[in-house]
Amino acid sequence: MSTLELRNVTKSFGDVVAVDxxxxxxxxxxxxxxxxxxxxxxxxxxxxxxxxxxPESGQILIDGKNVTYLAPGExxxxxxxxxxxxxxxxxxxENLAFPLRERNVSQETIDAxxxxxxxxxxxxxxxxxxxxxxxxxxxQRVAIGRALxxxxxxxxxxxxxxxxxxxxxxxxxxxxxxxxxxxxxxxIYVTHDQEEAMSIADRMAIMQDGKIVQxxxxxxxxxxxxxxxxxxxxxxxxxxxxxxxxxxxxxxATDFSLEVASHANLIDGDVTLGVRPEDVxxxxxxxxxxxxCSIFEVEPLGAYSIVDVIVGEKILKSQMQGQxxxxxxxxxxxxxxxxxxxxFDPRSGASLLRRKRS
Numbered sequence: 001m002s003t004l005e006l007r008n009v010t011k012s013f014g015d016v017v018a019v020d021x022x023x024x025x026x027x028x029x030x031x032x033x034x035x036x037x038x039x040x041x042x043x044x045x046x047x048x049x050x051x052x053x054x055p056e057s058g059q060i061l062i063d064g065k066n067v068t069y070l071a072p073g074e075x076x077x078x079x080x081x082x083x084x085x086x087x088x089x090x091x092x093x094e095n096l097a098f099p100l101r102e103r104n105v106s107q108e109t110i111d112a113x114x115x116x117x118x119x120x121x122x123x124x125x126x127x128x129x130x131x132x133x134x135x136x137x138x139x140q141r142v143a144i145g146r147a148l149x150x151x152x153x154x155x156x157x158x159x160x161x162x163x164x165x166x167x168x169x170x171x172x173x174x175x176x177x178x179x180x181x182x183x184x185x186x187x188i189y190v191t192h193d194q195e196e197a198m199s200i201a202d203r204m205a206i207m208q209d210g211k212i213v214q215x216x217x218x219x220x221x222x223x224x225x226x227x228x229x230x231x232x233x234x235x236x237x238x239x240x241x242x243x244x245x246x247x248x249x250x251x252x253a254t255d256f257s258l259e260v261a262s263h264a265n266l267i268d269g270d271v272t273l274g275v276r277p278e279d280v281x282x283x284x285x286x287x288x289x290x291x292x293c294s295i296f297e298v299e300p301l302g303a304y305s306i307v308d309v310i311v312g313e314k315i316l317k318s319q320m321q322g323q324x325x326x327x328x329x330x331x332x333x334x335x336x337x338x339x340x341x342x343x344f345d346p347r348s349g350a351s352l353l354r355r356k357r358s
Contacts, residue, residue: 081143095142213227
């Protein structure tokens with residue numbers, strides 16, 4: 001159980017700055033997710049922590065000790081790679097045993113550890129099979145089990161379930177959360193799947209172009225995004241954005257207006273309004289509240305539906321419970337919850353409303 005820290009770390013590959021002056025601290029026994037789009041520097045941070053890459057500047061610390069120039073074997077970190085990296089000629093049992101055999105651990109201890117780990121991961125019936133005879137989910141469990149065979153300072157995982165189908169990913173998310181609680185170790189998990197990060201993280205870091213732009217709990221990231229970028233990449237369906245102006249406490253777009261006077265310290269001028277689909281309400285056209293719009297498309301998804309509407313020349317998304325009986329072209333009224341709206345600077349993308357929500 002350990003703390004891991006990066007202090008002002010920069011790493012480049014030629015002219016490309018993969019990690020740009022990053023500060024990061026992962027607490028003891030924390031499930032910490034690093035999330036962002038492809039090529040934003042997530043995997044490079046894991047490689048720096050593991051010792052597979054060295055920074056041009058900055059320090060890497062484990063439990064307060066500077067390990068920036070220590071070899072990977074001296075850092076005592078366990079890694080689960082995206083491609084799983086199982087030995088194809090070894091059975092699942094032999095793959096699990098490998099880390100302990102390399103450390104000259106007794107066979108009795110190895111056998112007892114394999115039994116314990118395989119029971120935790122429910123892979124006991126698979127132990128005599130080669131990786132080629134296992135399904136994707138089974139190989140995943142074996143790869144995680146190999147990391148669990150010893151007790152390192154922390155576990156690092158680089159998009160380990162990205163190749164699995166959707167249902168299996170959901171199962172593995174629950175499994176990973178349970179395992180992290182059981183083993184009681186620090187775990188850093190890299191993913192480009194926002195649903196994955198939101199569902200398992202104690203805290204998460206959002207990365208953009210090699211920089212960490214926001215750190216917080218999933219609740220804080222979702223409800224208090226620091227910028228338009230963060231608001232856009234976290235949430236499914238993504239947040240709606242409407243360009244307009246603030247005048248005397250009222251947001252005004254071409255075909256839409258909203259009272260925002262309750263938000264203090266707003267200065268008149270150009271803004272971008274952000275509103276999540278679940279905060280967009282649609283009702284019959286006989287209502288006198290909101291803006292008139294028309295139904296563009298309806299996506300029924302079972303327990304809820306995504307309804308695309310045309311407001312002026314813009315298409316907005318509304319997330320509604322159940323399966324509303326809207327028809328394409330039908331006229332409806334659109335309204336939004338002003339308390340749950342976000343306002344962003346249209347030039348920098350920075351949030352203009354950094355407030356706590358109930």
